[in-house]
Amino acid sequence: MSILNYVSIILFIFIESSLLKFLLALIYILICKYSKMRIKIIPNIILLFSVIIINLLYPFGRVLFYLGPLRITLESLLSGIQKGSLLIGLMYLSKNISISSIKIPGEVGLLIKDTFYYFNQFTQGDKVKFKTFITDIDNKLLALSNTKPVESEIIRKNRNNTLIIFSTTLILFILDLNPFNF
Amino acid sequence: MTKLTSYPTNSNRIISILGGLCLFLSLIEYIIPKPIPFIKLGIANIPILISIVILPKKDILKLILIKSIGGSLVSGNLFSWIFLYSLSGSLISGISMILISILLNNKVSMIGISLIGSLTSNLTQILLATAILGPGAKYLGVPILIIGFISGTFIGVLTNNFLNKSVWIRNFNK
Numbered sequence: 203m204s205i206l207n208y209v210s211i212i213l214f215i216f217i218e219s220s221l222l223k224f225l226l227a228l229i230y231i232l233i234c235k236y237s238k239m240r241i242k243i244i245p246n247i248i249l250l251f252s253v254i255i256i257n258l259l260y261p262f263g264r265v266l267f268y269l270g271p272l273r274i275t276l277e278s279l280l281s282g283i284q285k286g287s288l289l290i291g292l293m294y295l296s297k298n299i300s301i302s303s304i305k306i307p308g309e310v311g312l313l314i315k316d317t318f319y320y321f322n323q324f325t326q327g328d329k330v331k332f333k334t335f336i337t338d339i340d341n342k343l344l345a346l347s348n349t350k351p352v353e354s355e356i357i358r359k360n361r362n363n364t365l366i367i368f369s370t371t372l373i374l375f376i377l378d379l380n381p382f383n384f
Numbered sequence: 385m386t387k388l389t390s391y392p393t394n395s396n397r398i399i400s401i402l403g404g405l406c407l408f409l410s411l412i413e414y415i416i417p418k419p420i421p422f423i424k425l426g427i428a429n430i431p432i433l434i435s436i437v438i439l440p441k442k443d444i445l446k447l448i449l450i451k452s453i454g455g456s457l458v459s460g461n462l463f464s465w466i467f468l469y470s471l472s473g474s475l476i477s478g479i480s481m482i483l484i485s486i487l488l489n490n491k492v493s494m495i496g497i498s499l500i501g502s503l504t505s506n507l508t509q510i511l512l513a514t515a516i517l518g519p520g521a522k523y524l525g526v527p528i529l530i531i532g533f534i535s536g537t538f539i540g541v542l543t544n545n546f547l548n549k550s551v552w553i554r555n556f557n558k
Binding site for chain 1: 397403405408411453546
């Protein structure tokens, strides 16, 4: 079952449509919420808008409108939505992987599972700022020194999410391929 | 360069933590738009440089593998030729950095190790690009090496500062 998590990641990454990717990221958040995980909506919105704004600073493609001296272009906007959705979606997917009982044999399997757990931990908590980059990273490492990848009860409670996430991702991936030529 | 008196006994846990940090820094790097495609600062290499000081040599290669696979997952490049470039560049530069740190021991700074890593990684990628795309790719060599020199120095300085200031690193010596 757990290998489906990895397949979901790959399918999610390969979805090209910005809007489908955004929709899927939203579904991942809702699934986490449904599983009674703690979700903070505001930071996700801020992250999405930040990525969109950063991408709008490099305009390319069809001009939608002008915002003062800034050209707002469709391709930059879609690129921003796609990148932002990918980031947020991957965060919630990795959250799911971290709490799943992954049984990839061998040392590498364990290392990858734990790596995604710690990646998830790094994305939470205080932000990393450019001016205090070293201190912020050091604080995160210190905080992680005493934590170990979570097992047990949370895993059992959320194990069924794998199938929901995989089936939803697969459906949207097929839609993205546009088999019916919409 | 900071030198530890002994390596941590729980190496795999440290590999996972540094692997997680690699993915996190890849994520930060991914957010920053690139004016020239495929040219990046390489902040995700900082944990690799840190590992040269705190991990046994064989575990550094494990971390490089985890970083390449995980980083490609985060950026969406897995199963593409960019992943092949990344993996080959990372492995060759990792081996070069390990060799330099063994051969020169304390005589080379973190900036020097970072520069060696950056330049060997770029050279490997240029050779691979020339083999796949044809001889025209070699003309990209000089600008890529110049950018690699700048980014390698920057990452080396940043890692050096981290190793000097980090409380987390200091805790390994206790």
